[in-house]
Amino acid sequence: MAVVASAPGKVLMTGGYLILERPNAGLVLSTNARFFAIVKPLYDEIKPDSWAWAWTDVKLTSPQLSRESLYKLALKNLALQCCSSSESRNPFVEQAVQYAVATAYATLDKNKKEFLHKLLLQGLDITILGSNEFYSYRNQIEARGLPLTPEALATLPPFTSISFNTGESNGENCKPEVAKTGLGSSAAMTTAVVGALLHYLGVVNLSSSKDQHQEKKDATDLDVVHMIAQTAHCIAQGKVGSGFDVSSAVYGSHRYVRFSPEVISSAQVAAKGLPLQEVIIDILKGKWDHERTKFSLPPLMTLLLGEPGTGGSSTPSMVGAVKKWQKSDPQKSLETWRKLSEANSSLEVQLNMLSKLAEEYWDAYKCTIENCSRLKSDKWLEQASEPKQDAVVKALLGARDAMLGIRYHMRLMGEAAGVPIEPESQTQLLDATMNMEGILLAGVPGAGGFDAVFAVTLGDSGSNVTKMWSSQNVLALLVKEDPCGVSLESGDPRISGVTAAVSSVHIE
Structure with missing residues (x-):
């Protein structure tokens, strides 16, 4: 038994x-x-x-x-x-x-x-x-x-x-x-x-x-x-x-x-x-x-995780450094946290909006995601031919902007606290990833550092990312989102x- x-x-x-x-x-x-x-x-x-x-x-x-x-x-x-x-x-x-x-x-x-x-x-x-x-x-x-x-x-x-x-x-x-x-x-x-x-x-x-x-x-x-x-x-x-x-x-x-x-x-x-x-x-x-x-992630989106192979980071020591900075500069740190919190909320709002659009207008949603999966983000708006598709693209672009804001404030926090929350090597990799066709988001998860990078891709665009990562010595892992718990x-x-x-x- x-x-x-x-x-x-x-x-x-x-x-x-x-x-x-x-x-x-x-x-x-x-x-x-x-x-x-x-x-x-x-x-x-x-x-x-x-x-x-x-x-x-x-x-x-x-x-x-x-x-x-x-x-x-x-x-x-x-x-x-x-x-x-x-x-x-x-x-x-x-x-x-x-x-x-x-x-x-x-x-x-x-x-x-x-x-x-x-x-x-x-x-x-x-x-x-x-x-x-x-x-x-x-x-x-x-x-x-x-x-x-x-x-x-x-x-x-x-x-x-x-x-x-x-x-x-x-x-x-x-x-x-x-x-x-x-x-x-x-x-x-x-x-x-x-x-x-x-x-x-x-x-x-x-x-x-x-x-x-x-x-x-x-x-x-x-x-x-x-x-x-x-x-x-x-x-x-x-x-x-x-x-x-x-x-x-x-x-x-x-x-x-x-x-x-x-x-x-x-x-x-x-x-x-x-x-x-x-x-x-x-x-x-x-x-x-x-x-x-x-x-959970909206439909037709895939979570990708990559291991940069630069050796992991110690989360507790990075958290310790950030806490120390908060104590030493309460005003600046509060301001950074407020902006970071706003960017986090904004990303959440846009992703929830996308899930809702998928539920209400599945055909327009599916069509838009498929089109965007083949294009770089600066071309997404051009292919939205009707208001429902337009709403999907605006939410996609809103999510991207929010992620860029999150990354920006995380980098500022890391510089102020003297820890590599988004190290330079990761910044280059993430920027290159976000500039590819069909990429919604890219960032460092959790406390950041050298542990891993993640991307959220639209439709079938993930295979290009894994190839690009591989050429940069980043190993894409066989990890996907699965919303099921214990x-x-x-x-x-x-x-x-x-x-x-x-x-x-x-x-x-």
Whole structure:
């Protein structure tokens, strides 16, 4: 009786830095890159003396890192003790396990407690797997002499192991040298583990992913997953971030305004010794004041992500520098934030307008997008032959202007704070991208830096961008927007990958 849950990675399209402070909003897109958690019993049956046990076993496997960790979980205070080498510990999964099990103890009624106790005595066998899109495989592609294209990435088997750093000659300290693509792997992993465990332990009933019309009752289940995953993620990180990455891992694409950090304060105190179950009750009853509004890209638009290969940037240190600048120059920074916030709102208004036009005048919308996808933006207005098409083009151009405004103020902020939010090399690449046919937007997602670039393309214009990026040594990733949040999967994701690969082998 294995439970498999998955949660998506994210791209923060607007709201970098501002999203840290209420009431600023950010537009976050969830992607087809997903983290999977597989939960099943460790032992088939419970030994007769198990009623007296104070501990149960937890095994955590991460095949891509070739790691396996064993833990003892105390059934009284739910503390997790690692029995393997400390090298292989994963604080995100550890907190997810403790908080999910504590939630089951805190919320299930008496009849279900017995079932819970039996389940836990069978031990927990947890496997985590991340889609290739979370990690950089640029080195493998170059080592195989393949071109830097999405097609080359597609030749890697699903859940490819992550290359180990060969620097240590003794082979003892084999720390994985994981270059990430900035899609929020820790948030997706934490959410997948929390979702899988809460479903497995009978606390929530997650619907399977592709049921778009989730009933209201599911919303309350998702809210429980959200509160517990946010808390576990913050405790593992050692700080309370804006939480947009966990929110999109739970709910999918949306417009997000952060929760007040105080909601998690009881959990931070708990790290100092409050019983976990009491903390959970506090958290579930807390005043979660985050806002979540429906948002996804308008039809016939595609999100593209590129990895520039200049090595990632450290988001926390960039955020630190921006906060320092805010303190040192409050007046100038407030002004920049206000303008940035206006540009963010303007982009959101134009994109929502485009979704509305697509709904109301599909034929005119479709025709306009197809025409614009073959032209540079300065030629878009010329081909609008009637008022409805004109309205679509004006919204497209409005979205472009808003994005240029966002980029301009992000660059100013970076210069003032002394951090490369949109480094010169990225500026050149983004300008060249925005000047191509059929490109609506291009920018640096999230906190910016060297991590990644994104583009939103119209119709089929994306393939030209991937070619141009490839010529600039930028690897276009196999990441698309997928508005679906945390969900149940029907089986082990490794098997579906294998069957698909096997069926594509033609026997002559």
